[in-house]
Amino acid sequence: MTRPNAKRRPHRGFLGAILACGALGLSACVQPPEVQKRSAPPTIVTTLEAPPSATPGSCWDKQTTPPETKTVIEPVLVQPAQLTATGEVISPPIYRRKPQEYVVKPAVHRWFEIPCPAELTPDYISSVQRALAARGHYQGPVTGQLDTRTRRAIRRFQQPQGLDSDTLSLAAARTLGLAPALLPQAETAPEG
Structure with missing residues (x-):
């Protein structure tokens, strides 16, 4: 006779097999650290780290000159004028003065070896x-x-x-x- 509230436990052999398969699968995906260190490539230049014309194996840095900007105070429409059906102005438009920033000279990136x-x-x-x-x-x-x-x-x-x-x-x-x-x-x- 079995108890109605008894929890069923998985068979230990079955659970062990599942864990072993999972560990085997993970070990196939991860290289040991010493293999990763030995197989690391030498410095390789990519277009993300250097200019496109860079010689492979060379090292580069970039000097960035920030952009020059100019701030101008301009009126910005907050609420348009309200008009009647015949075109008469019920209330004039409402403007607020807001600073607007414009780029006068863009940023300059200069690569150097x-x-x-x-x-x-x-x-x-x-x-x-x-x-x-x-x-x-x-x-x-x-x-x-x-x-x-x-x-x-x-x-x-x-x-x-x-x-x-x-x-x-x-x-x-x-x-x-x-x-x-x-x-x-x-x-x-x-x-x-």
Whole structure:
């Protein structure tokens, strides 16, 4: 005889099989962390991170100049005039003065190539600090850390060159003697 209110429990073998299948299914979807770390691609440039003409493997940053806007106070219609069927004015229109903002000059995005993060070792940053100190832009200890003082010095060094950014550009690194210089492309004579 069975009790009418007794709860039925699933068979333990059946429940274990369901859990095992679920765990097997999940393990097929997730790679172990060490496999994910080893298979991570090197720095790859995409159009979201760099200009479309960027060389694969290069690193870029963007300087954004905000848009210039102009605010003008203009009347804005709050309630239109109420007219009779014959066109007589019952009540005049109601206007309120409201500021309207107009873009005079749109935002400008300027891409510039930078040393890749893997290159920014403490030794490299120390060299940047020494090179900036030799040019009178950095006053402080050589720490090998890209701290606020170093970033301000980078910005001061790059501003006269037209780049108002505290991220070291590759052009500035070349000027400081910390990156290979670009050589002009030599024209090759046709073979024959």
